[in-house]
Amino acid sequence: MTARSAGADDGSDEALALLREAPPGSPEHDTPSAGGGAPEREPEQPAARKGPRHRAMAWTDARAVAARAGRAAPVRSHRVPLESALGEILTEPLTALTDLPSFDTSAMDGWAVAGPGPWRVQDGGVLAGHAAVGTLADGEAVRIATGARIPSGATAVIRSEHARSDEARTHLQADRVVLHGQDIRPRGQECRSGDVLLPATALVTPAVLGLAAAAGYDELSTVPRPRVEILVLGDELLTRGLPHDGLIRDALGPMLGFWLRALGAEVIGTRRLKDDEGALLAAVTGSSADLVITTGGTASGPVDHVHPVLHKAGAELLVDGVAVRPGHPMLLARIEVAKYLVGLPGNPLAAVSGLLTLAEPLLRELAQRATPMTYTAPLRNEVQGHPHDTRLVPVVHRAERVVPLHYNGPAMLRGVATADGLAVVPPGGARAGAEVEILDLPWTQAGSGGGCFT
Numbered sequence: 001m002t003a004r005s006a007g008a009d010d011g012s013d014e015a016l017a018l019l020r021e022a023p024p025g026s027p028e029h030d031t032p033s034a035g036g037g038a039p040e041r042e043p044e045q046p047a048a049r050k051g052p053r054h055r056a057m058a059w060t061d062a063r064a065v066a067a068r069a070g071r072a073a074p075v076r077s078h079r080v081p082l083e084s085a086l087g088e089i090l091t092e093p094l095t096a097l098t099d100l101p102s103f104d105t106s107a108m109d110g111w112a113v114a115g116p117g118p119w120r121v122q123d124g125g126v127l128a129g130h131a132a133v134g135t136l137a138d139g140e141a142v143r144i145a146t147g148a149r150i151p152s153g154a155t156a157v158i159r160s161e162h163a164r165s166d167e168a169r170t171h172l173q174a175d176r177v178v179l180h181g182q183d184i185r186p187r188g189q190e191c192r193s194g195d196v197l198l199p200a201t202a203l204v205t206p207a208v209l210g211l212a213a214a215a216g217y218d219e220l221s222t223v224p225r226p227r228v229e230i231l232v233l234g235d236e237l238l239t240r241g242l243p244h245d246g247l248i249r250d251a252l253g254p255m256l257g258f259w260l261r262a263l264g265a266e267v268i269g270t271r272r273l274k275d276d277e278g279a280l281l282a283a284v285t286g287s288s289a290d291l292v293i294t295t296g297g298t299a300s301g302p303v304d305h306v307h308p309v310l311h312k313a314g315a316e317l318l319v320d321g322v323a324v325r326p327g328h329p330m331l332l333a334r335i336e337v338a339k340y341l342v343g344l345p346g347n348p349l350a351a352v353s354g355l356l357t358l359a360e361p362l363l364r365e366l367a368q369r370a371t372p373m374t375y376t377a378p379l380r381n382e383v384q385g386h387p388h389d390t391r392l393v394p395v396v397h398r399a400e401r402v403v404p405l406h407y408n409g410p411a412m413l414r415g416v417a418t419a420d421g422l423a424v425v426p427p428g429g430a431r432a433g434a435e436v437e438i439l440d441l442p443w444t445q446a447g448s449g450g451g452c453f454t
């Protein structure tokens with residue numbers, strides 16, 4: 001867990017201060033949710049609008065469906081150069097291709113000696129990377145460097161600081177008792193050729209890359225990162241400059257690619273599409289990605305084309321709405337075998353909610369990464385819940401507790417930008433002190449998702 005020190009200069013203190021200081025009567029104070037930013041109030045749903053509510057799946061069920069969809073995809077493997085394997089999962093055990101060390105090695109700079117001293121010092125010396133020198137006979141010594149091959153016949157290495165040679169540097173005397181084999185790393189001390197160093201299913205971390213290289217590998221067999229294409233939808237979106245004339249900046253395009261990479265995806269592209277059904281259908285059906293992510297257009301407005309396009313594409317809706325706030329219109333569809341689409345709602349925090357609810361478990365299973373340990377933390381402040389739905393609320397860790405952040409409205413990124421994670425607040429809410437599950441953000445120290453190697 002990240003226990004950031006109180007007062008960390010990360011911008012979250014302003015959000016926290018606002019939470020503490022909102023005066024009575026202010027909108028902040030009046031929000032029905034402590035922790036700030038209420039779930040936007042919904043009017044009682046008339047019968048005619050009850051359809052979506054019936055379809056909405058419980059938050060935990062939706063995550064389970066997404067994970068199952070990922071597990072159902074065929075298992076894949078590729079051989080890649082070491083540097084490309086970072087963050088992927090091994091599909092074969094890492095079996096040593098050599099003994100390590102692969103020869104008897106000096107562990108120190110000093111002298112290799114044979115038998116009991118004093119010793120006659122041979123001319124020259126042995127350096128790391130040099131071929132073997134001749135055999136040492138009993139009573140002989142030769143200068144040696146750390147990492148150099150031990151000459152045959154040598155029985156020990158004496159560190160430079162533990163022996164003295166005479167003026168002419170021809171004779172050597174030890175300052176202390178010399179033990180047989182001291183400071184010699186024997187061949188195969190770490191492993192023998194053929195030993196299994198890591199099982200298939202191990203995550204390739206930087207340390208694994210180092211071990212694989214030491215053990216003789218140039219390439220590794222791993223599960224390829226799922227290939228993801230992002231389609232950002234909306235006529236109202238600008239990619240530069242200030243909002244004007246009802247147009248706003250696209251906040252999702254700049255964020256999602258990096259976030260998806262941190263979740264283990266290979267992002268093959270981000271495209272911006274106008275609100276045009278034909279263009280969306282062509283982009284979805286023509287995409288070569290394993291997972292298409294769309295943003296916006298999930299609801300039932302006049303230019304919300306995701307549902308009609310999925311229908312036309314013959315896709316199977318696996319999740320069509322989730323009982324979670326924000327983000328309830330999120331969806332998951334199977335377009336064809338092993339090709340999925342996650343529809344993220346357009347409101348930016350709702351999109352983050354969809355990313356963590358549906359894309360994260362799907363990508364994790366497609367990449368065959370281990371399920372991270374879930375953990376809970378006590379809330380410092382009460383958080384009001386939605387009557388029926390789970391809430392995901394940005395929080396920071398402070399002194400063994402999590403503090404709900406204020407700017408947590410569906411259209412706001414200000415809270416999550418300073419957050420360590422999202423608290424999973426059950427329907428009905430949670431009191432101060434209640435333990436709630438925390439979804440770490442992939443870049444926080446507490447993140448247990450196996451590392452975010454981008």
Ligand SMILES: Nc1nc2c(c(=O)[nH]1)N[C@H]1C(S)=C(S)[C@@H](COP(=O)(O)OP(=O)(O)OC[C@H]3O[C@@H](n4cnc5c(N)ncnc54)[C@H](O)[C@@H]3O)O[C@H]1N2
Pocket residue numbers: 232233234236237248249250251252253295296297298299300301304326327328329344345346347348350410
């Ligand atoms: N009658 C109803 N209307 C809406 C409901 C509902 O239940 N009944 N749900 C609301 C909720 S909740 C959400 S979330 C949104 C989801 O809508 P869409 O997924 O169709 O998204 P859009 O309508 O395209 O956009 C919503 C909102 O987000 C802004 N947006 C979109 N893309 C971006 C982007 N890349 N960067 C920044 N902002 C973006 C867009 O301008 C809208 O303001 O539906 C509600 N409506």
Ligand code: MOO
Pocket residue numbers: 324325326327328329345347350410411
């Ligand atoms: O809150 Mo909507 O929940 O998905 O913006």
